Amino acid sequence: MRKMITALLALVLVAACTQESGEESDFYAGKNISYIVATNAGGGYDTYARLIAGYLQKYLPVDNVIIRNVPGAGHIVGANTLWRSKPDGLTIGTFNAGLIYGQLVGSDGFDFDLRDFAWVGKASGEPRSIVVSDNCAIKSMADLIAAEEPVKFGSAGVGSASHSDTMLLASALDLNVDIISGFTGTEGEMSMMRGELCAILGSTSSFKNFIDAGYGHFILSIGGDMEGVPHARDFAKTETSRRLVSIIDALARLGRISAAPPQTPDDRLETLRAAYRASLEDPELLAEAEKIGIPIDPAYGDDVRQLVVDALDQTPETVELIRKAINGGGQ
Amino acid sequence: MDLSGIFDALLTIVGSPYHMLLLLIAVPVGMFFGAIPGLGGKLGVVLAIPFVFGMEATAGALFLIAMHSVVHTGGAVPSILFGVPGTGPDAATIVDGLPMTRNGEAGRALGAAFGASGLGGVIGALFLLAVLPLLRPVVLAFSPAEFFLLALFGITLIAMLSGDSLIKGLLVGFFGLMMAFVKLDPQTGIQRYTFDMLFLWDGVDIITAVLAIFAIPEMISLGVAGGAMAQVDKVTTSYGLAGVFRGIGDVFRHWGLSIRTALIGAFIGMIPGLGGDAASWICYGHAVQSSKTPERFGQGAVEGVIAPETANNSKEGGSLLPTLFFAVPGSSGMAILLGAFVMLGIQPGPGLALTGMDIVWVLIWGLMLANVIAVLMFIIVAPSLGYLSYVRGNLLIPLVLALTFLGAFLSHMAWENMALLVVLSVLGYYLKKYHWPRPPFVIGLILGPIAEDSFHKAMALWGPAFLLRPGAMIMLGLTVFSIVFYIWRLVSGKNKPEQTHAG
Numbered sequence: 001m002r003k004m005i006t007a008l009l010a011l012v013l014v015a016a017c018t019q020e021s022g023e024e025s026d027f028y029a030g031k032n033i034s035y036i037v038a039t040n041a042g043g044g045y046d047t048y049a050r051l052i053a054g055y056l057q058k059y060l061p062v063d064n065v066i067i068r069n070v071p072g073a074g075h076i077v078g079a080n081t082l083w084r085s086k087p088d089g090l091t092i093g094t095f096n097a098g099l100i101y102g103q104l105v106g107s108d109g110f111d112f113d114l115r116d117f118a119w120v121g122k123a124s125g126e127p128r129s130i131v132v133s134d135n136c137a138i139k140s141m142a143d144l145i146a147a148e149e150p151v152k153f154g155s156a157g158v159g160s161a162s163h164s165d166t167m168l169l170a171s172a173l174d175l176n177v178d179i180i181s182g183f184t185g186t187e188g189e190m191s192m193m194r195g196e197l198c199a200i201l202g203s204t205s206s207f208k209n210f211i212d213a214g215y216g217h218f219i220l221s222i223g224g225d226m227e228g229v230p231h232a233r234d235f236a237k238t239e240t241s242r243r244l245v246s247i248i249d250a251l252a253r254l255g256r257i258s259a260a261p262p263q264t265p266d267d268r269l270e271t272l273r274a275a276y277r278a279s280l281e282d283p284e285l286l287a288e289a290e291k292i293g294i295p296i297d298p299a300y301g302d303d304v305r306q307l308v309v310d311a312l313d314q315t316p317e318t319v320e321l322i323r324k325a326i327n328g329g330g331q
Numbered sequence: 332m333d334l335s336g337i338f339d340a341l342l343t344i345v346g347s348p349y350h351m352l353l354l355l356i357a358v359p360v361g362m363f364f365g366a367i368p369g370l371g372g373k374l375g376v377v378l379a380i381p382f383v384f385g386m387e388a389t390a391g392a393l394f395l396i397a398m399h400s401v402v403h404t405g406g407a408v409p410s411i412l413f414g415v416p417g418t419g420p421d422a423a424t425i426v427d428g429l430p431m432t433r434n435g436e437a438g439r440a441l442g443a444a445f446g447a448s449g450l451g452g453v454i455g456a457l458f459l460l461a462v463l464p465l466l467r468p469v470v471l472a473f474s475p476a477e478f479f480l481l482a483l484f485g486i487t488l489i490a491m492l493s494g495d496s497l498i499k500g501l502l503v504g505f506f507g508l509m510m511a512f513v514k515l516d517p518q519t520g521i522q523r524y525t526f527d528m529l530f531l532w533d534g535v536d537i538i539t540a541v542l543a544i545f546a547i548p549e550m551i552s553l554g555v556a557g558g559a560m561a562q563v564d565k566v567t568t569s570y571g572l573a574g575v576f577r578g579i580g581d582v583f584r585h586w587g588l589s590i591r592t593a594l595i596g597a598f599i600g601m602i603p604g605l606g607g608d609a610a611s612w613i614c615y616g617h618a619v620q621s622s623k624t625p626e627r628f629g630q631g632a633v634e635g636v637i638a639p640e641t642a643n644n645s646k647e648g649g650s651l652l653p654t655l656f657f658a659v660p661g662s663s664g665m666a667i668l669l670g671a672f673v674m675l676g677i678q679p680g681p682g683l684a685l686t687g688m689d690i691v692w693v694l695i696w697g698l699m700l701a702n703v704i705a706v707l708m709f710i711i712v713a714p715s716l717g718y719l720s721y722v723r724g725n726l727l728i729p730l731v732l733a734l735t736f737l738g739a740f741l742s743h744m745a746w747e748n749m750a751l752l753v754v755l756s757v758l759g760y761y762l763k764k765y766h767w768p769r770p771p772f773v774i775g776l777i778l779g780p781i782a783e784d785s786f787h788k789a790m791a792l793w794g795p796a797f798l799l800r801p802g803a804m805i806m807l808g809l810t811v812f813s814i815v816f817y818i819w820r821l822v823s824g825k826n827k828p829e830q831t832h833a834g
Contacts, residue, residue, distance in 0.1 A: 041377040042667040050381075070744055073515075073532035077745070080529070108522070109529050152792070158520030180791040182475075182517050182784045185666060186659045187604050193657070194471050196792050209658030209669075213680035288384075292674040327520065 027089070027268065029061040035258075036085070036093030038078020040071045044203070045094050047294060048123050048256045055279030060271070074159055075099055076109045083112035087261040089268030092120055097254035098161035100311050105323040107159075114308050117259035118269050121276045121300040126255035127224025128165055128248065129204040133192035133216045138199065141219050141230055150178035154188035154197040157181040158327070165248055166201045167325035169222070172244035173235050192216060205295065223252020243318050244325075250311045255297075257304060273301045340692030343389065344700060353394045354697070358704045361398035362405030366417045368738025369538060372402035373664045380671050389693055391675040395668055396651075396694050397701035400452055403607070403643040404705045407444035411636070412437060412560065412719050413731045414549040415542060415738065420607035420643035422541040423615040426492075426770050427628060427635025429549060434631045435561045438571060438717035442578020443636045445709045447589060450582055451641030452702025454593035455600070455648025456695045462601070462652065463684075470653055473602045475788035476797035480806035482782035485609060487813050488616030489771040494629060500771045503762065507775020510535050511783070518787055530747040537608060538742035540776055542735045543755030548763040550731055551756075553724045560720040560727065575713040579706075581633045582641075588618055588634055589641050596642030600649025603661045608777045610646050611639035615770070620813070625820075629768070648698055655679050655691060 033056065037049045046069065053065040070078040075095040082093035101107075103114055130144075138144050138151055153170075155163040158181060170177045183191060183200075189210045191197040200207075204224065210216060222232040222245070232249070236242040258276065260269060279285055280298040289296045299307070314322070344350045364375035376399055383391035406417030411428035424444060431440035462469065486504070493500020513524040514534035525531040553560065582589050592614040599610040618638035619628045628635050650661025658679040660666035672679055677690055719727070739752040762769050789797040797803060 041374050042663070042670075046377070047670070050377075054381075068744075071533075072743065072745060073529040076532075077529050108527070109532075157515075157517035159515065178791070180788060182788050185603075185663065190470075190603055190653075190657075190659050191474070191788075193659075194474055196474060209673075209680055212678070213658050213682065292670070 026061070028271065031062050031090060033060070033062050033065045034068050034085075034091045035065055036068050036070050036078055036082050036091065038070060038072075038075040038093065038095035041067075041069050044126075044205075044294070045096070045256065047292065049094050049258075051285065051288060051292070051294070052123060052258075052276070052279055055282050055285050056275050058282070059275040059278040073109060076102070080109075080111045082117070082259065082261055085261045087118070087264040089260065089264050089272060092258055092260045092272065094256065094258045096161060097126075097251050097257050097308075097311075098164065100251055100254075100308070101164050101322060101326055102159075103312060104314060104319050105326065115305075115312060116262040117308075118262060118264040119301060119305040119308065120258045120260055120269070120272050121280070121298060122254060122258065122304050123256040123280060124295045124297045125224055125253040127204045127226070128201060128222045128252045129207065129218045129226065129229065130199055130201045130220040131192075131207045131211065131216050132199040132219055133195070133197065134214075135192065135195035136198035139219075141235060144175060144199075144219065145173065145235070147176045150176050152196065152198045153177045153179045154183035154191060154200045155179050155181050156184045162200065162202050164322075164326040165222075168244050168248055168322065169201060169232065171321065171325050172241040172248075173232070174241075186210075189215070205293070208293065223249050223255075240318075240321065243314075244321060247311065247314070247318070247322070250307065254304070254307055254311070257308075276300065336689060337692050340689055341696050343693060344393065344696055350390060350393055353390055354397050354700055354704055357394045357397035358401050358701050358708060361401040361701070362705060362709075364398075365402035365405030365421070366408050368409065368415055368417055368542065368734055369741030371418050371664075371742075372399045373667055375399070375402065376664065376667045376671060380674070383671065383675065386675070388675045388677055388690065392672060392677060392690060393693060393697045395671055396697045397704075399664060399668060400644070400647045400698045400701050401448075401705040403640070404445060404448040404452075404702070404709065406643075407448065407636075407640055408441065408716060409734065411440045411444060412716065413546060413727070413734070415546040415731060415734055416538070418607075418643075419537050419541070420611045420639070420646075422537075422545070422608070422773060423611040423639035423770070424636055425541075425545045426615065427630075427632050429545070430629065430631035431633070431636065432560050432720045433562045435720075436574065436631065437561060437720035438574025438713060439578040439581070439633065440631075440636050441709070441713045441717055442575035443581045443633050444578070444640045445575075445706045445713070446579035446582035447637040447640035448644040449702045449706035450589055451593045451596060451644035452647065452705075453699050454590065454641070455597045455645030456698040456702075457648075458594060458597035458601075458645065459648040459652055459695055459698075463656075466652055466656055470601060470603075470657070472802050474800070474802070475785040475792065476800050477802040477806055478604060478785035479782055479789050479797075480803050480810065481605070482609070482778045482785065484806060484810045484813060485613050485616070485774065485778045486782065487810055487817075488613065488620070489774055490814070490817050491616050491619045491625065492628075492768060492770040492774070494626075494768050496768075500768050503767055503769065504771035504775045507772035508779040509775075510540070510772075511776050511779025514780075517784060528747065530743065530745040530751075533743075534780065535751065535776065536739070536743045536745075536748055537773075537776060539739040539748045539752050540755055541773055542739055543752045544759040544762070544769050544772055546731065546735045547752070547756035548759040550728050550735075551760055552763065554728055557724060559723055571714050571717075572710070574717065575710055578633065578636075579710075582637055585634055585637055588621065589637055591621075592617060592638040593641040593645040596645035597649035599642070600646025600661055601652050603650075603653055603659055605781065606662060607643050607646050609781065610642045612770070612774050612777060614638040614642035616774075620816070629770075644702060648695075651694065651698070655683055655694070656681060 037046045056065045070081045079095045085091040188200045218229045221229045232245045236245040364370045406421035409415040410421045410424040414429045416422040428440045489504035515532045596610045618634045619625050650665050654660045654665040660669045739748045
């Protein structure tokens with residue numbers, strides 16, 4: 001009796017396999033995928049992951065795609081965790097592309113090499129921009145470049161994406177800025193409203209409410225083009241400054257990346273990439289993303305890998321510039 | 332103000348069985364997320380977002396606000412019964428809530444916590460209404476300079492919470508401050524006392540520290556002493572409904588304190604950046620400071636439960652203000668709510684005052700109704716909760732320890748926090764054993780980073796002249812007054828407060 005049931009089950013399984021697209025999607029049948037998010041629940045990375053997870057579930061025969069929040073040390077803990085996860089195709093993860101800076105200058109705590117992750121894709125870039133407060137005398141890039149007094153910029157702190165980007169851009173375009181750290185979340189926006197900080201360089205989408213409410217306006221974009229707002233490359237005159245701007249630009253264009261641990265088997269990686277692509281092209285996902293107000297601008301597989309590899313390929317001089325910029329010249 | 336609009340909104344909620352049903356579902360869910368250590372309201376909202384996704388704006392917003400506003404009502408329960416705070420802002424409730432349980436007054440403490448939470452929530456919502464016209468100048472008056480001095484004022488409260496020995500209190504407080512410096516220096520990126528361990532880069536987790544300092548030592552001493560949490564000879568009447576109602580009555584007997592702490596809580600909630608942990612400890616300190624018999628605190632004074640519980644619920648009303656009208660969230664939980672509101676089609680910002688006031692009224696009413704419903708629901712289950720304090724220690728300890736370790740892990744999703752929990756609980760145990768005051772440690776840990784961070788910002792913005800800003804002078808005056816008051820109290824009347832504050 002038991003043998004008969006087993007045989008019957010095997011038969012059903014075989015039938016299911018031949019019906020499905022291939023053996024690898026069969027591997028996923030009835031399993032769970034963990035999606036590691038390198039921040040706490042609720043941030044931008046978490047929002048993207050939760051949105052995509054629902055659709056991965058639709059395109060893979062898995063039972064569940066489970067979000068695992070692994071926050072800490074500015075995304076490093078999450079990336080380390082993904083690096084050490086079993087490369088069986090059942091774990092993927094998302095973290096800040098800004099870790100590229102850290103790898104370039106050899107920061108502490110990095111167990112991983114970004115080149116070796118099995119890249120699945122990116123959901124969207126994360127364009128940056130400079131927003132200036134309406135309380136501030138600086139109204140345009142021309143004002144900023146000509147500023148004689150240091151212009152007060154806010155940042156979350158040394159090591160954060162906002163800090164590194166601001167330092168790099170200031171050194172690229174020779175801007176006279178005074179970066180004041182410690183403004184996390186929306187504290188920087190409050191400070192601009194009080195007339196303390198003049199400007200912030202940050203993720204464009206995070207300023208949406210601030211701009212819509214009429215407290216300030218954009219004067220520069222980077223990592224994406226914005227109508228009526230100049231791009232940083234327009235101001236990069238020398239070879240060095242073009243180089244630095246192109247790094248910030250490349251990282252911003254990478255944005256919301258997802259990867260699997262290194263040495264994930266090729267066939268499973270391909271299955272994951274296909275499901276990721278199908279999810280991000282699903283009209284329902286696009287509609288949902290529009291409703292929650294997050295942009296979708298995807299790239300897949302080896303294209304993303306290539307972007308990461310290119311961003312990590314810098315001359316020692318540029319690396320030295322970056323090191324100076326993100327350490328505040330201090331170390 | 333548009334009165335008919337205000338009452339139409341009430342009718343929208345109460346007149347619709349669907350909306351009332353949503354409230355009845357949201358309230359216990361929110362309290363659950365509060366009562367399990369390490370979960371918290373933020374995660375609750377994140378997990379609820381997929382469920383409200385398809386709802387229309389009013390229903391969805393009502394559900395989320397109701398859920399989020401009663402988290403700390405639920406969070407008080409494990410604080411009082413086991414010394415395990417459900418959420419960070421419920422930690423201050425332990426200091427007197429737990430001794431009340433030990434005195435056999437668990438029911439009364441729970442009643443006081445629910446009553447205070449409910450009242451705090453309602454006052455917070457009323458505060459929201461009252462402050463609407465002055466919102467912008469008041470919120471914008473608080474810069475890093477005022478933050479720094481407010482944190483400094485909070486730190487002087489250590490003196491109030493030191494009990495019989497100011498020196499002991501200060502030592503413990505400074506130790507807490509020292510622990511607050513363990514993290515990546517935000518100004519230079521240099522690692523401070525992190526010993527190359529990544530989980531310390533973001534600082535010592537407050538929930539873990541509170542669990543280690545309060546919950547574990549209680550469980551150890553319960554294990555050593557035997558018996559149940561309630562250290563009374565026989566089951567008293569106080570775990571029944573009578574005790575619960577007595578506790579609720581206490582909230583109104585101390586009506587002056589209840590209203591003051593609710594207002595302080597709402598006020599602190601309104602200013603983005605200070606947070607609920609600071610609000611509840613500052614209110615606890617205020618309760619001790621303003622009491623005629625401060626020596627009762629830490630021994631099971633009902634005011635010590637009322638003050639933090641009114642504050643942590645009323646701050647929700649306060650923090651909704653900048654979230655809705657500036658689109659600048661008053662807390663990290665509110666930041667997630669803000670995202671959810673946008674998803675539901677509500678566009679926060681100054682424009683809301685012109686176009687979306689009907690939804691604002693719905694939210695205000697939702698806040699009040701949820702708080703009232705939470706109290707009513709809890710009164711029903713309070714007697715059985717209170718009975719838990721008579722459960723034998725050997726049955727209770729494993730459960731509470733499991734909760735404690737779970738809380739330490741969940742709060743930062745890091746196993747290392749469980750190791751930190753063990754290390755710090757050794758400190759907690761000896762502090763308890765030798766009757767050293769424990770609250771100053773937590774105050775130092777919570778207010779230290781606020782003080783450090785805002786000091787740096789204020790110095791970078793204005794240099795030392797930041798002390799001359801009008802708001803800063805007022806805060807400075809308050810701090811000086813607080814110190815003088817303390818000294819005056821030591822000198823006049825009693826020679827010194829007799830009782831320990833070991834809690």
